[in-house]
Amino acid sequence: MSDAPARDREVVAGAIFHGGRLLLAQRTRPPALAGRWELPGGKVEEFESPQSALVRELREELAVEVRCGARIGVDVPLSRGMVLRAYRAELVSGEPVALEHSQLRWVDAEELLSMDLVDNDRAWIPELLEELSAL
Ligand code: C5P
Numbered sequence: 001m002s003d004a005p006a007r008d009r010e011v012v013a014g015a016i017f018h019g020g021r022l023l024l025a026q027r028t029r030p031p032a033l034a035g036r037w038e039l040p041g042g043k044v045e046e047f048e049s050p051q052s053a054l055v056r057e058l059r060e061e062l063a064v065e066v067r068c069g070a071r072i073g074v075d076v077p078l079s080r081g082m083v084l085r086a087y088r089a090e091l092v093s094g095e096p097v098a099l100e101h102s103q104l105r106w107v108d109a110e111e112l113l114s115m116d117l118v119d120n121d122r123a124w125i126p127e128l129l130e131e132l133s134a135l
Contacts, residue, residue: 013041014089073124
């Protein structure tokens with residue numbers, strides 16, 4: 001791995017809706033973000049598509065198989081030229097388990113507003129709420 005700054009690299013996060021609720025995951029790291037909630041996901045590897053990365057990350061983090069759907073919400077700029085994007089993720093099989101988070105929670109619209117989301121993911125609240133109120 002080189003120490004050159006990453007440029008135009010993507011981090012993907014998945015919005016899994018089920019039974020009128022959205023799955024949130026509580027981070028364990030870094031210390032500044034531990035305890036805060038996010039849409040699960042992670043970095044797209046070199047030569048990997050964002051869709052494949054989302055499927056891989058959610059398999060690694062939640063032990064589920066998903067199909068990657070449409071984008072949700074805005075691009076969120078991260079440090080070092082990276083960008084965070086949310087995609088819908090449709091559960092194909094498995095029941096989500098917190099393999100890399102401290103806990104998982106299925107939230108409705110009202111609960112979403114009361115959760116301590118990581119700042120980056122707050123950018124998607126309008127679209128997530130719209131989806132939850134349409135379910
Ligand atoms: O989860 P991971 O640490 O691999 O994520 C890489 C970067 O993307 C981190 O800076 C993390 O804070 C950010 N991220 C985020 N919201 C998510 C997923 C990741 O802000 N839902």
